[in-house]
Amino acid sequence: MTTTGHGQPQFFFFHLMPWPYLPANFADTHDSAWVWVPNALYDPVKGHDLYREYLQTLAYAEELGFDGICVNEHHQNAYGLMPSPNVIAGALTQRTRRVKIAVIGNALPLYHPPLRVAEEFAMLDVLSNGRLIAGMVIGGGPEFYSYNVDPTRARERFREALDLIVAAWTRPGPFPWRSKHYFYRYVNPWPRPIQQPHPPIWIPGVGSLETIDFVAQRRYAYMGIPYFTLDVFRRVFGLFREACERAGYTARPEQMGWGIPIYVAETDRQAREEFEPHLWYFVRNLLKGIGLTPPGYTSARSALAILKNQGSFLAAQKTWADIEKGGFALVGSPTTVRQQLSAYQKELGAGVILTGCQTGTLPHQLARKSMELLAREVLPHVRAAA
Template structure:
């Protein structure tokens, strides 16, 4: 069982009336709300927190990519990962991921990931993503060909890592006379590939066929995860093999304090800030970004999405977060890990406006009083 510490690097300083005065924290939230001086302090503290996860013995740390928003301040997660190669010694560094259709040329992803793998001594996990709907507004990318370009770019990157160059590449969307990246990855044949998903059967089947790892994006009701991981195991069986638990990752915020009451009191205000402010607009998608079938499924399942939850009872009943004393958290983690059959948990211990001090206290309790009893 592997536990990864996931950090979004969110902006915690939105004005108190943001929910009432702004339509979204994405794309068109005015960047006049950003303060570079406070941002300097945040990046330092956020990187320190990720490095501390390595000291505490987490199996890995995770960063991800988002553009023009207050939700996640990592338009280039590879920059943060580069810093982490020098600040960590043992943990894996998972970049989940690079939004391949946004990169032109996608060979840059092959090169930068290879650099990170070498710099980290072979500790990189590469996340390949299509990118969320808001990113296509931010970068003015044609959404209807996103999935075609994603698969072509992924095939190109894997071949660049595994086939001696130079060689020529010619596909529908990409042409390169010379493919010959320097450096090449330390891990052979290439670093592990994780692909996040929100329940699309097409994505599940694609990941299973390629024998990559499927990472369930957080913010969904536990029933969605039960269905998705069941579908993934079935897809692996159709592809001729049994899914390994570490091919499946469950993303869920976790917060631990001395008692259940204290945990809720410390975490709940920060979590509602995250839901009501930072998630506002996260589902914005351009026409053609999803198929009609997927769009209908999204509409049908809206009540299972975190942004639609109204009370703390909704949060607890849907397991949108695991919050409590060390014993409460241990019991819930053991129960749901067994139910879902996953071998990887991606936990965000720092959410919304939660202070660095409380985040690190929670990390310490999780690492020292919860995980040893689960992993033994």
């Protein structure tokens, strides 16, 4: 087992906990895997085995020497079975001893009161003995349909809730709080987090300038959500570095996270053969409907930009050549992935790499094999080369 030294990129193993049992004709018969996808398609008995397998996979990532493991929040969908990532993170605190546990994140506008997030994250930090990374997210478009929360106030609620949570962790309680959307006489969470002044804060983003500036100003870490072309990441991290300079400091690598699916097998050919069908299961079924965007969720100008950039999103890709050309996933032998990963990591300057391979239907043993090859034959070289 190797651990990451100073200045080396950190590797986090990401799990969506996707549902693998959608019918073969799903994409032809359903317009979305989100919000209104019938939950008769979920089977709780299979679901039990699946949670057990997925938790084992995440615990195995620690054994293999990843620096951290990641979970996240989605509602009423087949793409990710963690409406409460905090429940899963709670289980992970008891199965791991060393790795960082990154919950990226809790969708703050969905929590009333958002103090709930301050409390649960503090619990996780104490349970894990200071291993929590606290991700805060506005929440994807579909979540606003699922929870029926006003999307036009999402951004201001997000920022207020974030300020409230940080205050709850850092100011001695009880204290009163008043902002536009939240009023409390007694902010006083028990427990408080172990990490001082508070757990690291990661903010996932899809490239909006507003979010980039905000994260830079606060000196938090910006996690670029996967499923976009490498060009998008190049642009986004460039903008982030500029935003940090405007804020009066130079961006640190660990402030930039690059999300990238990686699958490693013995040869390039074998890797593609083993992984490709499962990537298409993900793209054609689970991503269907993820782009549902409620009005007012972004500014009108951002909405227009998103519409025009749909081609750079994974869901729009049709062929393996598209996947390779866009750099949506690194798939190949240890040598190939080593070269690509080192080159892109250096070019992007990202100090955190969030990777995963479970796109839904990938057999458990193939997922484990890829993780092993990645951890043993790729990561040490990428770390050493950095």
